Amino acid sequence: MQTILIILSQAGVLAPLAVGVALVYRLSKVINFAAGTMSVFLGYCAASFDNSVPGVIITLLLGCLVGVVGYLTSVLPAQYMKVPPVGIALATLGFALALQAAGEMIFGGSAEAANAWVEGAVQFAGVNLAYQRLIAIGIGIGITVLVVIVFDRTMIGRTMEACAGDENLAQLYGIRPRGFHLLAWGVAGACCAVTGILQVGLASISGPLSMQLLNLAIIGAVLGGIGGLAASSLGVLAVATVTAVCQQYVNSNFVLTPILILLLLGLLVRPQGIFQSKLTADRT
């Protein structure tokens, strides 16, 4: 039960981040290497408000703003200059560096944590379940499902898919692709904020965590199938499961090595993603 709880809480924290990465990739074929740093920056922001409700709202709005700024500074000019996606991904890495430096200047470099929203715990099947952890799991899963529904099941998602497929054609039908890019990056920024808020409420947040969050989220998204939002979030669940099981039963010191093995196996056996249809994959 304890292991399941750890898996769910880790997946709950990472799933919004992975969905944000997948959303940006789906529209612009760019991997946002700044996602981990954005989460940490926004986590610091939430911590500075001690995770209060107004602070959370401000952090979410700031997340949208950071996402939009990331797009306008590191993606839009490069797209205009017809830089290939790999180059744009490098530009997002530059944005991550700049944001990390800004974070250190504003918030300092030490680890930060915030008070729990609800204190206390409940006993279930002999295990102590903290209310904060249960809330974090619920919020993480809820937000992820909401984003998946909005961008997979509604007209917004279908229009975004049209932009992803052929921007010129989409424009002929009266769609404004740039607006959808801004929307995707704004939502991705908010998703990073959710991850930062949940992380700072459950444990603590610090600069080096950004790389770990980024790795776990991207590997999860690629493993699941980065072309799909639901597939990406399920990939993160797989990563959280392998990490927790290995830490619990194999060696607690190795977090990332089992994931590398899982990723290589996934790429060998099912390169389009474990949870992704072969027909919609485009990675080889």
Added chain:
Amino acid sequence: MPALFARVTKSPGLVHLAIPVVLVLLVLTASNNDYWIFLLTSAAVAYVLTASFNIVFGYAGLFSMASIAFYGIGAYASVYAELHWGWSFWLATPFGVLVAAAIGAIVIMPVSHLRDIFLAIATLAFAVAVSEIIAQWTSVTGGTGGIYAITPPSSGELTFVGGSVSFLWLCVAIVWAVVELTWRISRSAYGRKLVTLRETPNALAGSGIDAGKLRISVFALSSGLAGLAGSMYAHFQLTISPEAFSFDRLIQLLLATVLGGAGTFLGPILGVIALVAMAEIGVHLGRAENLVYGLAVVVLMSVGRQGIVGMVKSLVSARRRTPGPRSDQPAAAPPEPIPVDEQPQASLEIRDVSVQFGGVRAVHGVSLRVDPGRVVGLVGPNGAGKTSLFNAVTGEVASTSGEVLLSGETLDRHRPDAVRRAGIARTFQLPTLVPHLTLLENVMVGGEIRSKAGLARQMVYGGATRRDDADHRAEALHLLNELGIGHRADGRAAEQPYGVQRLAEIARNLMLRPSVLLLDEPGAGLTTEEREELRAVLKRLRERGLATLLIDHNIAFVAQASDHLAVMAQGELIVEGEPADVLAHNRVIEAYLGSAGGARV
């Protein structure tokens, strides 16, 4: 200043010759100043690491984020060999290089088919896992504390202590060797293949080159060089810990490559100089250092992939405004034509070939024969299955049934590059030239199939490889002249008109010295004059004794150019024979225009 840059960028040979002189002068100038010695040694290590990444990312276009891991592997492997086996630096460093190269080759194998960004993620995961293993494998790596008191290299009485002038001389010698290697790669057939892999990977298989083998070789080479940098670093600092191979170092590596200009000979040199300058400025900026780094990456990536070199080149070309290679004026007189007297002769026989995609039957039981010195035209409405038949013959798609025979022997069609080597060349509906290479270099890529030197010898660009290169250059120029585009040989492919690109693609295929040539819509998009030139080319191919199978939608063009005409409709071969007879056949008219009864309805 731009004029100086123009000379440098136009004649990098000058830079190549000047580099050892500059290196010696730098060491002599810095030899009395400890800080400058430290700075130059750091720059030397950074250059080797950046050059390793430039080869794999800049030239080959493989976005590997594992370079930093191989840097660490080389460092730890060489130090381990010294501490546990008592090896000297001179043995331990090559060992570190080999271990890094071998692991690099193994790592790339399962993921080499991945597209750029996914390859980056797979290699990033590898790098992170390596850093975790280094931190946890205490008995070998010393864990997070690292390894201290590393023995400095020595030779006789001379000891090369990190931070001393003697060690700087050692580093400078290594840098010179790496510069020389990079220089040779940038000029060699190996370099051309890497650029092809980066820009038009499909053209590799089309030229009979095994792209997988090329990827593994360049990854191993880059990993080995990163390992060399790692060993240099370990013996410079005389201590190593996981922090030295962290994400921050990776960022610096990416930044130096991008700053200087990925995929250029001068890029890593300029990138490292810029990085050292920025680090010096960063000392005064404190926490804002990363902010400046980050903004620099954003700005430079927005400008393009060729960094400082690219910007200078743009400035220079904007200032010069001289007529480029697009000029139609013939260049200097071409060398004496080389007689192509080794034209192999073979007949192609397609026997009962079928291709099925799921429930769609693209080709159904097609049989066709093309003899040497004959041009067979293949026409049919859109969707008739003509290109699918080509793809099945050349191994681009697997056929469901049937066989293809070359001079009576069944052809193994599992890999397109193997089909090319067997003697069947083909063009595609859109020309697959490498935009960054000149027409001459594009055609030379086709000659690689006959290179006597292997990949390793091509990398060092020795005498045999240079002779190969000279032969290929002469033959490629001859072919371009034969096709009437020799005066454009030195123009970049991307800058050439469509018709010229078409002809250059045919020339590249002829460089393979095939016995059979399949041309897929070579006349599409050409003007009337260009189509006439193409018809003359086809006539010459026939005279060379080549068996040619030609697809085109211009019926009049195909009928005039062909000795024999075949018509496909709905995946089947419906009629074949003399062009005039075939075109008058009722089934052909029906396939194109529909039946008279159908029209009435």
